[in-house]
Amino acid sequence: MKTASENLTCTSKELFFLLHDLKDGKPAGDCRIDDTLANQKLKETLQQDKFDITANLLNRMDTSPSRVDFLPLHRLITEEEVEDVIEAVKDVLPTGQFTSGSYIGVFKAEIAALLRKNHVMASSSGTDAMIIALKAAGVGQGDEVIMPANSFAATENAVLAAGGTPVFCDIDPDTFCMEPSEIEACITMKTKCILPVHLYGKRPDMEAIAQIADEFGIPVIEDACQSIGVSNLGKNSLCAILSFNPYKNLGTCGKAGAIVTDNPSFASACMEYMYHGFELNQKNKKKADYGFNAKIDNLQAAIGLARMKYLSLNNLKRLYLADRYMTHLQQYEDRGLIKLPQMTDDQVWHLFTIKIINGNRDQVKDMMLKFHHVQTDIYYPILSHHQNTPLVKANYQHTSLPVTESVHKQMLQLPLYPALTVEEQDKVMEALIDVVS
Known part of the structure; x- marks a missing residue:
């Protein structure tokens, strides 16, 4: 934690220590939080009055759930957020400024304030970014980009769309x-670029x-989409x-x-x-040979602002749910039945x-659903170099990534999202324990 005179920006490292302070019973009202939009709901x-960590951070149910879904779409946005989004849309619609408009600049400024970055370019998608x-980093036809093979297809597709060639690098079995x-x-x-992925919300060893990139003079671009x-996002990279x-x-x-960088x-x-x-700042005057139509829409920027004020609170909820998983499942890791992720301060727990x-991982997944009605997931079921495409058949038939391939057969995602209730999480853990034991 910072000293009493300093405010918390509430990135992952500070939330990590904040959670431990709250669990130790330190008064929540003593926490000094930065006045960024992302922290608004956390501060509130x-x-x-009478803040209680479990009661005020996590959701509860009156009865035991009969089923737990992995990622119920209708619960990814709360009723309060829906109202805020509706108000944002009502503000934009009468202006007719659906594509360009003032909300874009405000959205970029709030992202910059949150991440302490000098330049934010908001785009039409993470893939386009x-x-x-x-x-912009100079990747063109035939240039090689080093990346992992266990990410979403957007990572490799972006490399291919830029004219580059993916070169797959093995992974750390724990992160x-x-x-x-x-x-x-x-x-x-x-080699033109190194493209590490923050998989499941975990920051790589940037x-x-x-250090390696600097030795060879190769730029690094972080795929931090999750x-x-x-903390320290973009500190050790071009963007x-x-x-x-x-x-x-x-x-x-x-x-x-968005793309975030400190390089003007x-x-x-x-x-x-x-x-x-x-x-x-010139109307329709081309400087580059070509470009894309890939700026964020004003309407989506307004919606992003409406939802941004919940970000730090939701990240703290994700952290607390991850902490509960770790606490209750540790003894089963000690018995050699499962392997838990590392509880570190460079993780925002997009997935657990x-x-x-x-x-057998697949049997565990099936049995948890069949006997306990608990849905888990294998988020990226096929590795990039195992896809059944002409490109893979032509270029990656002999690619060997022993750690990536071994870990991939064991990985299983458990439900984790801000609206997950204590009772639902308990049911997930009871199902997992029953099956693996």
Whole structure:
């Protein structure tokens, strides 16, 4: 925690220590929180009279649930958030400014304040943001980009759309993120960029990755689409990419994303690619040969602002739910039945991923649903170099990633989202324990 005279920005490291303070019974009202929009609802919650960590952070049910769904879409946005979004839409609709408009600048400013970044370019999706960042970093036809193979297809698709060639790097078995010690073996004369992924909300070892990149003079772009709110985002890279897909920790009501950076010339290049190659602050005057129609819509920016004020509160809820999983399941890891993720301060818990050590992962998944009506998931069921596509057949038939492949057979995602109730989480744990035991 910071000293009493300093305010908390409430990124992942500070939320980590805040949760431990609250669990130790320290008064919530003593916490000094930055006045950024992302912290608004967290501040209001902590200032409630007779604050109780479980009662005020987590949801409860009157009866035991008969079923637990993995990610019920109708519960990813609360009634209070719905009302805020409706008000935002009502503000925008009469203006006719659905694409360009004033909310875009405010949205970018709030993201910059949250992440302490100098430049934010808000885009039409996380994928578009990544394509643009790769192009602005100089990736072109035949250039190689080092990346993991256990991410969502958008990561490799962005590389391919920029003209690049994915080169798959093995991962750390505990973090599921790119293993820095494997990077150097992937570097060739064609390597143009290193693209680590913040998988499931976990920050990779960016310091180690940046050290290797600096030695070879290769830029790093962080795919941080699942980790808004993580501490030191973009500190050790050229830029970081965000996604505001509705499933993310901060979502709009459609597709949106962003590039965040401290490099002004890179930011300018990104803005040119983002909007038709036009020169900045000039109407329809092209500077680049071409560009995309990939700026965020004013309507989505307004919705993003309406939802942003819940971000730090929701990230703290995710952290607390992850902490409950860790506490109650630790003895089963000690018995060698499962492997839990690491409880660290560089994680925003977009997903909670365990490894099944005792038994077949697919059977555990099926039995939890069949006998306990608890739905789990294998979020990315097929690795990039195992996809059944002409590109894979032509270029990746002999690619071997032993750690990635081994871990992939064990990984299982348990339900974790801000509206998950204590009773539902308890049912998930009871089901898992029954099946793996």
